[in-house]
Amino acid sequence: MPVDRQKVGTSVIPGGLDAQEVVRRSEAACAALSDDEDGLKRDILGHAGNRWSLGVVHALGVSSPLRHAELRRRLHGVTQRMLTHTLRQLEQDGLITRHDYREKPLRVEYSLTDLGMGLLVQMIPLWTWVIKNSEAFSAARNRYLDRQSDG
Numbered sequence: 001m002p003v004d005r006q007k008v009g010t011s012v013i014p015g016g017l018d019a020q021e022v023v024r025r026s027e028a029a030c031a032a033l034s035d036d037e038d039g040l041k042r043d044i045l046g047h048a049g050n051r052w053s054l055g056v057v058h059a060l061g062v063s064s065p066l067r068h069a070e071l072r073r074r075l076h077g078v079t080q081r082m083l084t085h086t087l088r089q090l091e092q093d094g095l096i097t098r099h100d101y102r103e104k105p106l107r108v109e110y111s112l113t114d115l116g117m118g119l120l121v122q123m124i125p126l127w128t129w130v131i132k133n134s135e136a137f138s139a140a141r142n143r144y145l146d147r148q149s150d151g
Contacts, residue, residue, distance in 0.1 A: 044093055048123055052078055052086040053095075057112065060096060061120045065109035095119055 033041055047053040055075045060066060066074075072083050087110060090096040095116035101107040112120070130137075 043089075047090065047093065047095065047119065048126070050086075052082055053090060054123070054127075056083075056086055056090060056110075057095060057116055057120050057123075060110060060112040061117060065099065065111040067107070067109055071110065090116070 052075065056071060059071055059074045068083065072078060072080065075083065087096065091098050094113055097111050097113055099109045099111070
């Protein structure tokens with residue numbers, strides 16, 4: 001069944017969406033990403049595409065608070081160093097909180113903040129879209145590689 005689409009310039013917008021509104025929002029987002037706080041905004045967007053950041057945000061969204069060792073068990077393949085680095089970045093950006101109980105032995109727990117939960121909620125549709133279209137992405141890459149090897 002063909003999808004109804006509206007053409008705007010050279011872009012194709014799925015039917016049911018107001019094409020001009022999509023273009024307006026896209027232009028506003030691009031303009032906002034090129035202002036003085038460009039680095040900060042790009043860093044935050046980087047969390048959305050980072051395997052370990054996504055894993056931590058997801059794990060803390062499902063069950064919070066969690067200790068470092070429990071997070072490491074849930075994130076198969078993450079090194080202690082990478083997990084520590086990721087936790088520090090997420091804490092710096094306000095997506096998680098770190099609570100040090102100042103006990104012996106050391107006891108530190110991490111929790112998702114409201115900002116972190118907001119990121120998780122906003123990312124679910126994107127993750128779903130990527131997963132749904134992964135075969136199409138793979139096919140596109142293969143076509144590209146085939147053209148590169150032919151030329």
